[in-house]
Every structure is written in structure tokens, then in C-alpha cells.
Amino acid sequence: MNRAGPLAGIRVLEITKVWAGPYAGKLLAFLGAEVIKVESRANLDEMRAYGGVDIDSAPYFRSINQEVLSVQVDMKSAEGMAYLHRMIALSDVLIDNLRPGAMERSGLSYEAVRAIRPDIIQLSIKMYGSDGPLGYQTGYAPCFAALGGLNALVGHEGETPAGMNIRYGDSTVGASAALAIVAALHHRETTGEGQFIDLSAVETLSTMIGDSLFAHGLTGDLPRAQGNAHAEMAPHGCYPCTDGQWISITVADEVEWTALVATLGAPLLGQDARFADHASRLAHRTALDAAIAAISITHDAEILAETLLLAGVPACKSQSSLDLIGSEALWSLGAYRLVTDARGETRPVIGPGWRMSPDEAPIEKGAPLLGEHNIYVYGDLLGLGERELADLMARKIAY
Amino acid sequence: MTALAGLVIVETAERVCGEYAARLLAVFGAEVIKVERPGGAPTRAMGPFHDGESTLFRYLNSNKKSVLLDLDCSGDRALLDRLLTRADALIDDHRPEWAAAHRLSLGGLPDLVHCAITPFGQAAPSHWQIARPINVMNAGGWGWHTPSETPADKPPLQGAGRFMSDYEAGIEAALCVAASLLARRRTGKGQAIDISEVAVQLSRADAVLGRMLAGDADPGPERTRYDMGGPGAAFACADGHVYLLMTTRTHWRGLCALMGDPDWAIAFPDDWLEFHCTPDRVADFRTHFRAWIAHQAKDAVSDAAQRAGVPLVQVNTAADIAHHRQYTHRGYFQSLDGIAYPTVPYRMSAPPARIHSHAPMAGAHQAEAA
Known part of the structure; x- marks a missing residue:
């Protein structure tokens, strides 16, 4: 299927479930690749089941898998696997995030896949990677964040480090997977050689604190959760506003400090000896945070943020889910897009973090119905006739 | 031959997001030429320090070359043009006004893959573009919802370390640059890439916030709206x-x-x-x-x-993590002259990503710009 975008012409097969693997596929599709999700009613992505009875309109699934195609293949049957092999032969990339050993048990080890398509790029997402002393272990995204060292750095001062929100992690793993795949496509472009990429979700989340890990190795100082404190900025944090709102404010120098004091209309703050200069403000950060909170609490967060930004002080309202989806600014900046699915239903989705020009892939199609692209894959790609496909469906090979 | 060998990337970025994007590509083998202002990049002044050097700078700039250029001065600006004639990509993370003032506006270099990272994207009001990572984390929703189960009287948190939103945006930028460079190798055409740090934050919440956006789940003002319930x-x-x-x-x-x-x-x-x-x-x-x-x-x-x-x-x-047996088995940390660098979360069967050189001295590769 012809698409625009920098990855146009690249075909990706994904055998993925839940979030991390599908997110990788989505980003590649958003860059123009043709991404085909291999699915079966016999072994459904849980995301098609959560939150509803209709597997074709499941909220979780539809929130992730836009611009992705769906083909049904029963991977438990030899005949289904034979067709899958033919699809692999026509693909540049194969992604999976199944449990350790599952691909091998299905006869899809890298050695086996490479025998079908010698220059394939196969990427496998596992909690700890595919082998090694702990390679057998499995877990969920909050486990990756805990094991990867990230959660230990997130917590209010003096409390058990509670970690990032429980939903954090899978999408970051998927984005990192997409990057590795594109790097490998370059290597193939240069040498003709494919490869196996063994991704560790835990290590991926460690890269989000890479500077802290590196600094610890050099200095021996153990980084710890310290709320919103920053070694080089004060104030640096979130401050309460009216109606339970919060605002984030950062000040790095005298210019920003002067602007903050003026904007808050708080000359006493400016005259307080404890806050007289940068070093004093860092030394008295707790008192400073309390003093600012006593003032911010009388302000509306959005109005105060806009006023501070205009005055040159970095500040943003801490946005709730209600703020985010109601934000006219985010709509007008193109953060959200509208897609239409095969049933003609249009819905808003969250776009990618980029815009590009002149070669941007369109984002128009919603997540696929199960098997929506059976005719394209079995017919157009593999050359089967209508009757042959009908027979495969009747015999639940395409199921 | 490493994955991106032969590609030349010029980095005018001066924030962590842009420097990290270029680092990701440098670790995959691209030749990254970092342009530093007189006196050195701002990240050289950011702690923690070890032996008088910024550990942050050393982490972000391994595998890169450095040239010192004063882009406010026309002679040095012309040297940047010469650098760009042999470059494949440019990575920047300044505000659009800065870019315009230095003849580096996005869209003005059509032969290159030109990536500009800003807090809210190129089309946003100019005064919003001063946001720092904790502001971005809060503008994008992860701050409000972190940690899970935070009571209403406790502040939202910035995330782990100081730069999570920078690293997320850096991954996105590196992905778009690498994809566009692949297309450029085939078609010869450049690409202008506009990365919004806040849009990256939103995208990472697609399965949660996306359901609310579509009306499949209820949004709300509560701090717990991203939570799952349960004893976790x-x-x-x-x-x-x-x-x-x-x-x-x-x-x-x-x-x-x-x-x-x-x-x-x-x-x-x-x-x-x-x-x-x-x-x-x-x-x-x-x-x-x-x-x-x-x-x-x-x-x-x-x-x-x-x-x-x-x-x-x-x-x-x-x-x-420093002595973790699984990390050791996979070689996540790579030692160069006894210094342990975090590398990449991938083991690759073809030539791997690797650290081949420490962060450069400012201007160590000035001949590149001559």
C-alpha cells in the first residue's frame, strides 16, 4: 500500500500484544512504513478484550494501533505458519514482544526467520532481554521502571520512592525499539545485512536516567528521590493554586528571579535576606518553596503561568486529563488528530511528537478491525484468490 | 561498520534534548560535529562535577567532535555554512526566534534533514518556548499523575532525575532524523522535522489519555485518573x-x-x-x-x-545497577579507559552501538570547520 513518509516502502510485520510492541509498530506506521499486525481470534491481543465486548471497537486497542493493518493467521496450525513464513519473506522487519521463548516455540527464532528472509531485521522486546541469567523473567511496565533504577528517583522527599505513574514505561520502550529498527535499516542499506536486535525493557528505562547512572559511576554519590528539588535551580517545583490546581515554576538566574518577584507582586520576597542571591535561594529552598506556595495559592494556575511566561519565567500549569483534552492550544497545535476506521467512525487520537515537511506520512486511518486486511495480505501480497482465502477463513487458518 | 557510519550530523543544540538526540545517533556510529559557543556549551557548566568536569556533559557528548563557533559573528556563521555543506543533518533545540536570527529557521535548509526541538513545537506562541523539563512534564500530564495515588495536597513530581522529558524528546528526534536520513539516502531529499516536547509526552500516554480523548473513558481533575486501582x-x-x-x-x-x-x-x-x-x-x-x-x-x-x-x-x-548480573551479561555499561558509560538497551547481532571516544575538549576538532 503506497504511503508517504520517510519509511514509505518499508514493510513491518508485528507479532505484538498490549502496549510496548504495538507502540513501536504505530510509530513506524506514522513514519510511513506499512505495518501489518499478525493476529488471531485464537490468541487475541488482550487490548482487543479490555473494556468492551466488541473486539473491533475495544478502547485500549483503538487508542494505540492507528495506521496499522491487521491480518489473521492461526500460528498454532502448520498451514497458518506456512503462510506466515510467506509474509515474512516479503517483510523488512519483524517485531515481537511475546514471552521469553514463545517465538522460538513457534519456530520463529532469528535463525529460522533468517532462513526465510536473509536480510530480515528482527527485534524482540523482553523485560530483561532474550538471554542471560535473568532472561527468563517477565513483568509489566512498573516493574521495568523499578528494576531500571528510574522509580528509585521519583518520590516526595522523605517518603518511600513511589515511582512514576503506574502507566509509564511501555510507550518509551516502544519508541526506543522503533529507533533501533531504523538504525538497523541504515546498516542494511549500507551492507545488505539484516540483524537480530535483542531489546531489554528494563535497560530502556535505565537510559531515562543515563546521566545519573554515569555520574554515580564517576563520583560514587548515590542519586536519590528528592521531590522536585534541583541542584542548580531554586525555586524549582510545583506550587499550589486555587481550586486544587498546581503550577510548575523554575528560576535559573537573577533576571528570572526579579521577574518572578515582580509578577507575583511580592516585594517582601525580593527583600528577604534568605533569598537575596542564587546561592542563598538554593540554601533556603524549603523556606522559599513555602513562601512561594503562600502566594501562588491565591492565583489561578493557567492565568499565573501565562503571566509568568510573558515575563520570561518558565512556568506551566500542571495539566490534568481534563485540562489536556480540553486544551484548545493542544488541538490547534496538532497534538490531536482525527482518524476514521473501516466502519466509517471518526475519532480523535493522540498524534506523534513530530510534524515534518515535505515528506510527512498522513495519519488518517483508525486501528484496524480484526483481519481487515486479509484480502490485501493473502490476495495482493501472497497471490491467493478469493476462494482460497474464503477456504482459509472457513477452516480457521485465517481466523 | 556501525549502523550510521558515514553520516555527518551537525549539532547546534544547547539543551539536553538536542544533545541527547545527537548522542543517540553518535552511539550508532554517525559522525556528530558539535558546535559550541565561545567559552563552551552551557551543559559544560551543569553538575554534578567530577575532576572539574561536568558528568552531564561527558555523558551527553561522548563520541562527538567539537568546534567552537560564535554564531553571532558573521565569519563564524559562514564557517557553519561550510560545515553544513558536507553534513547530512542538523539538530537544533533553540527557540524559533533564535534560529531565525541565525539563519537557521526550520524549512530554510531544504537539502538537509533539519530537526528542531522546542517545548511546544514551531507553531506555538514564542513565550511558551522557555519551558524547562519540569514544566514540560507538567504541561504534558505525566507530572499531574505522578506518582500514582498522590494525595491532592502533595505536589506533582518532575519524574526521575532532571531530564526525562528531554530524553523522551531526544528519542523521538533521533527516530525522525534517522528515518528521514534513510529516505534521503534513497531520494536525495531533505526534511524539516518539528519536535514538540509536550506532544511527545502526550503520545507516550496514548493508551490512557487517548481513551479519554475519544470518549471511551472519563477524564477528570483527579490526580489518580491515570491509575489502575489495585494494590500495586x-x-x-x-x-x-x-x-x-x-x-x-x-x-x-x-x-x-x-x-x-x-x-x-x-x-x-x-x-x-x-x-x-x-x-x-x-x-x-x-x-x-x-x-x-x-x-x-x-x-x-x-x-x-x-x-x-x-x-x-x-x-x-x-x-x-552498576554491578547487576543481567546488565553485566548484556554489556549495558561499556568501559572506556576505566570509565563506565551507559550505552543502549539493545544487543545487536550486527556491529553494535558503542562508545569510541570521550566527550571532546571544547574546540578539539576546530580543523573540521576550517
Whole structure:
């Protein structure tokens, strides 16, 4: 299927479930690749089941898998696997995030896949990677964040480090997977050689604190959760506003400090000896945070943020889910897009973090119905006739 | 030959997001030429320091070359043009006004893959573009919802370390640059890439926020709207912390067995996690579990949990990770002259990503610009 975008012409097969693997596929599709999700009613992505009875309109699934195609293949049957092999032969990339050993048990080890398509790029997402002393272990995204060292750095001062929100992690793993795949496509472009990429979700989340890990190795100082404190900025944090709102404010120098004091209309703050200069403000950060909170609490967060930004002080309202989806600014900046699915239903989705020009892939199609692209894959790609496909469906090979 | 060998990237970025994007590409073998202002890049002045050098700068700029250019001066600006004639890509992270003032506006270099990272994207009001990472984390929703179960009177948090939103945006930028460079190798055409740090934050929440956006789930003002309910949380144990995530009957049975089937657990219905997961029950469970786990050692109890099929894991610190047997097996840290660099979370069967040189001295490769 012809698409625009920098990855146009690249075909990706994904055998993925839940979030991390599908997110990788989505980003590649958003860059123009043709991404085909291999699915079966016999072994459904849980995301098609959560939150509803209709597997074709499941909220979780539809929130992730836009611009992705769906083909049904029963991977438990030899005949289904034979067709899958033919699809692999026509693909540049194969992604999976199944449990350790599952691909091998299905006869899809890298050695086996490479025998079908010698220059394939196969990427496998596992909690700890595919082998090694702990390679057998499995877990969920909050486990990756805990094991990867990230959660230990997130917590209010003096409390058990509670970690990032429980939903954090899978999408970051998927984005990192997409990057590795594109790097490998370059290597193939240069040498003709494919490869196996063994991704560790835990290590991926460690890269989000890479500077802290590196600094610890050099200095021996153990980084710890310290709320919103920053070694080089004060104030640096979130401050309460009216109606339970919060605002984030950062000040790095005298210019920003002067602007903050003026904007808050708080000359006493400016005259307080404890806050007289940068070093004093860092030394008295707790008192400073309390003093600012006593003032911010009388302000509306959005109005105060806009006023501070205009005055040159970095500040943003801490946005709730209600703020985010109601934000006219985010709509007008193109953060959200509208897609239409095969049933003609249009819905808003969250776009990618980029815009590009002149070669941007369109984002128009919603997540696929199960098997929506059976005719394209079995017919157009593999050359089967209508009757042959009908027979495969009747015999639940395409199921 | 490493994956991106032969590609030349010029970096005028001066924030962590842009420097990290270029680092990702440098670790894959691209030749990255970093343009530093007179006196050196701003990140050289950011701590923590070791032996008088910024550890942050050293982390972000390994594998790169450095040239010193004063882009406010026309002679040096012309040298940048000469650098760009042999470059494939340019990575920048300044405000659009700065770019315009230095003849580096996005869209003005059509032969190159030109990536500009800003907090809100090129089309946003200019005064918004001064946002720092904690502002971006809060503008994008992860701040408001972090940590899970935060009471209303506690502040939203910035995330782990100082630069999470920068690293997320850096991944996105590196992905778009690498993809566009692949197309450029085939078509010869450049690309202008506009990365919004806040849009990246939103995208990472697609399965949560996206359902609310589409009307499949209710948004709300609560701090807990991204949460899943259930007893999952971090707990203090004898020698640190562990994280327990428990969602199924199998997990519950496994945990009961692990705890030696205590009497209090019998009061819980077998299927409570699936069908009877009330706040009272979660609180009751945590009270009992907290008392038990407080006396357990994190490695021993985590290993036993894995064998019992319970997702209970260590909350690792930087010290735990530095000597972690799985990280060691996979070579996540690569030693160069005795210094341990975090590399990439991938093992690649073709020539791997690697660190080949330390961060450069400012202007160490000035001849590149001559």
C-alpha cells in the first residue's frame, strides 16, 4: 500500500500484544512504513478484550494501533505458519514482544526467520532481554521502571520512592525499539545485512536516567528521590493554586528571579535576606518553596503561568486529563488528530511528537478491525484468490 | 561498520534534548560535529562535577567532535555554512526566534534533514518556548499523575532525575532524523522535522489519555485518573524497597504461598483482585503486607516471587545497577579507559552501538570547520 513518509516502502510485520510492541509498530506506521499486525481470534491481543465486548471497537486497542493493518493467521496450525513464513519473506522487519521463548516455540527464532528472509531485521522486546541469567523473567511496565533504577528517583522527599505513574514505561520502550529498527535499516542499506536486535525493557528505562547512572559511576554519590528539588535551580517545583490546581515554576538566574518577584507582586520576597542571591535561594529552598506556595495559592494556575511566561519565567500549569483534552492550544497545535476506521467512525487520537515537511506520512486511518486486511495480505501480497482465502477463513487458518 | 557510519550530523543544540538526540545517533556510529559557543556549551557548566568536569556533559557528548563557533559573528556563521555543506543533518533545540536570527529557521535548509526541538513545537506562541523539563512534564500530564495515588495536597513530581522529558524528546528526534536520513539516502531529499516536547509526552500516554480523548473513558481533575486501582505500589523492605504489581488470582495465590499462607489472607476472596478490589480491601492488604515485607531482603524475596509467578521486583538504585548480573551479561555499561558509560538497551547481532571516544575538549576538532 503506497504511503508517504520517510519509511514509505518499508514493510513491518508485528507479532505484538498490549502496549510496548504495538507502540513501536504505530510509530513506524506514522513514519510511513506499512505495518501489518499478525493476529488471531485464537490468541487475541488482550487490548482487543479490555473494556468492551466488541473486539473491533475495544478502547485500549483503538487508542494505540492507528495506521496499522491487521491480518489473521492461526500460528498454532502448520498451514497458518506456512503462510506466515510467506509474509515474512516479503517483510523488512519483524517485531515481537511475546514471552521469553514463545517465538522460538513457534519456530520463529532469528535463525529460522533468517532462513526465510536473509536480510530480515528482527527485534524482540523482553523485560530483561532474550538471554542471560535473568532472561527468563517477565513483568509489566512498573516493574521495568523499578528494576531500571528510574522509580528509585521519583518520590516526595522523605517518603518511600513511589515511582512514576503506574502507566509509564511501555510507550518509551516502544519508541526506543522503533529507533533501533531504523538504525538497523541504515546498516542494511549500507551492507545488505539484516540483524537480530535483542531489546531489554528494563535497560530502556535505565537510559531515562543515563546521566545519573554515569555520574554515580564517576563520583560514587548515590542519586536519590528528592521531590522536585534541583541542584542548580531554586525555586524549582510545583506550587499550589486555587481550586486544587498546581503550577510548575523554575528560576535559573537573577533576571528570572526579579521577574518572578515582580509578577507575583511580592516585594517582601525580593527583600528577604534568605533569598537575596542564587546561592542563598538554593540554601533556603524549603523556606522559599513555602513562601512561594503562600502566594501562588491565591492565583489561578493557567492565568499565573501565562503571566509568568510573558515575563520570561518558565512556568506551566500542571495539566490534568481534563485540562489536556480540553486544551484548545493542544488541538490547534496538532497534538490531536482525527482518524476514521473501516466502519466509517471518526475519532480523535493522540498524534506523534513530530510534524515534518515535505515528506510527512498522513495519519488518517483508525486501528484496524480484526483481519481487515486479509484480502490485501493473502490476495495482493501472497497471490491467493478469493476462494482460497474464503477456504482459509472457513477452516480457521485465517481466523 | 556501525549502523550510521558515514553520516555527518551537525549539532547546534544547547539543551539536553538536542544533545541527547545527537548522542543517540553518535552511539550508532554517525559522525556528530558539535558546535559550541565561545567559552563552551552551557551543559559544560551543569553538575554534578567530577575532576572539574561536568558528568552531564561527558555523558551527553561522548563520541562527538567539537568546534567552537560564535554564531553571532558573521565569519563564524559562514564557517557553519561550510560545515553544513558536507553534513547530512542538523539538530537544533533553540527557540524559533533564535534560529531565525541565525539563519537557521526550520524549512530554510531544504537539502538537509533539519530537526528542531522546542517545548511546544514551531507553531506555538514564542513565550511558551522557555519551558524547562519540569514544566514540560507538567504541561504534558505525566507530572499531574505522578506518582500514582498522590494525595491532592502533595505536589506533582518532575519524574526521575532532571531530564526525562528531554530524553523522551531526544528519542523521538533521533527516530525522525534517522528515518528521514534513510529516505534521503534513497531520494536525495531533505526534511524539516518539528519536535514538540509536550506532544511527545502526550503520545507516550496514548493508551490512557487517548481513551479519554475519544470518549471511551472519563477524564477528570483527579490526580489518580491515570491509575489502575489495585494494590500495586512500592514498599519498604529490610534492605531497601520493592515494587509489587498484582492483578490476578494467580498472582494472589502465589503471594499467599510466598508469605506462608498467613491467617489474615484467608479473609480475602480468592478472586478479589479481579472482582472485589475495593479501596478498603486494598488498604487492608497493604497494612498486612507492609508488616511482612518490612522484614524481607529485596533480592531474596524478589527471586522467590519470580519463581512463584508474582510480579514483585527490586526497586533498584544506581548502585544496584552498576554491578547487576543481567546488565553485566548484556554489556549495558561499556568501559572506556576505566570509565563506565551507559550505552543502549539493545544487543545487536550486527556491529553494535558503542562508545569510541570521550566527550571532546571544547574546540578539539576546530580543523573540521576550517
